[in-house]
Amino acid sequence: MSPQFCGVRKNNAWSPIPTNYYIYPPGGVLVASAAYDAFAEQYADRVPTDLDSSLTVEGLATRHLLVALGDVKGQDVLDLGCGEGHVARRLAVSGGKVTGLDLSSELLRIARQRSSGIEYVCGDAQDLQSFRDSCFDLVYSNLALMDIPDLVGTYRAVRRVLRPTRRFVFTLVHPCFCAPGGDVLTDEDGRFLARTVARYTEEGFWRSDGVGTVRSTVGAHHRRVSTYVNELLAVGFNLRRLVEPTLPPADYARASAQCYSKIPPVLLVEAVRD
Numbered sequence: 477m478s479p480q481f482c483g484v485r486k487n488n489a490w491s492p493i494p495t496n497y498y499i500y501p502p503g504g505v506l507v508a509s510a511a512y513d514a515f516a517e518q519y520a521d522r523v524p525t526d527l528d529s530s531l532t533v534e535g536l537a538t539r540h541l542l543v544a545l546g547d548v549k550g551q552d553v554l555d556l557g558c559g560e561g562h563v564a565r566r567l568a569v570s571g572g573k574v575t576g577l578d579l580s581s582e583l584l585r586i587a588r589q590r591s592s593g594i595e596y597v598c599g600d601a602q603d604l605q606s607f608r609d610s611c612f613d614l615v616y617s618n619l620a621l622m623d624i625p626d627l628v629g630t631y632r633a634v635r636r637v638l639r640p641t642r643r644f645v646f647t648l649v650h651p652c653f654c655a656p657g658g659d660v661l662t663d664e665d666g667r668f669l670a671r672t673v674a675r676y677t678e679e680g681f682w683r684s685d686g687v688g689t690v691r692s693t694v695g696a697h698h699r700r701v702s703t704y705v706n707e708l709l710a711v712g713f714n715l716r717r718l719v720e721p722t723l724p725p726a727d728y729a730r731a732s733a734q735c736y737s738k739i740p741p742v743l744l745v746e747a748v749r750d
């Protein structure tokens with residue numbers, strides 16, 4: 477399916493620019509792929525090192541995820557889609573018994589180089605075949621569920637490996653605002669004006685415009701918030717809370733940070749297994 481064109485107000489002028497999406501038919505792409513293998517070095521360089529000062533989506537998501545996870549000392553913890561393992565490392569330092577699972581053997585190679593004392597498993601979040609039932613006290617996932625085609629299969633697998641009444645906490649690039657066909661509008665000085673949302677209701681796989689960005693390289697599975705939440709409830713989780721983190725108000729130089737201080741780029745979901 478080729479990209480379509482429409483008029484978008486950018487830099488205070490209306491001009492025809494390509495919208496940054498194409499969507500495969502719902503259900504058309506359900507095969508997991510280790511898409512991050514070819515992108516592993518670049519992705520591994522993006523992870524936030526100084527969490528307190530980070531103004532990126534990754535920094536914001538990780539900061540709020542760690543607050544939501546709380547004290548994990550002595551707990552059996554699974555990091556679903558762990559990437560190069562920066563969250564797993566932080567939790568291991570605070571005493572969690574962390575296992576990192578990812579489909580990308582290249583990211584896991586970097587993860588193993590960057591830490592010891594964490595078990596890393598190459599596998600698919602959609603079935604979690606390497607793990608027996610009820611073996612974790614906590615499962616979390618940072619910015620990975622939109623990379624995974626089979627959401628319901630993943631939820632079922634997470635529920636199976638979690639002990640009863642234990643938590644599943646995950647962050648997403650916010651599905652309402654970072655959706656196919658959306659854009660960030662700026663004025664002539666490059667200051668943030670608005671974020672547009674064009675095709676929120678169309679669920680499916682999409683790839684953004686651009687070169688070298690995460691979503692232009694590996695794409696993402698767009699789903700509505702109601703899909704994420706209702707499917708979670710349907711497989712046997714109870715919703716504990718949603719968090720929509722923003723950057724604190726400040727005079728940020730970059731338009732992206734100005735945007736993130738007004739519109740949450742991340743959605744955090746905290747659920748409990750029945």
Ligand SMILES: C[S@@+](CC[C@H](N)C(=O)[O-])C[C@H]1O[C@@H](n2cnc3c(N)ncnc32)[C@H](O)[C@@H]1O
Nearest residue numbers: 508512557558559578579580600601618620623
């Ligand atoms: C955006 S990255 C986030 C990585 C890491 N959680 C972080 O915070 O840096 C998404 C990760 O999900 C992994 N992934 C995608 N599909 C997967 C699957 N089916 N099973 C396990 N991991 C998967 C990718 O390989 C990638 O490492």
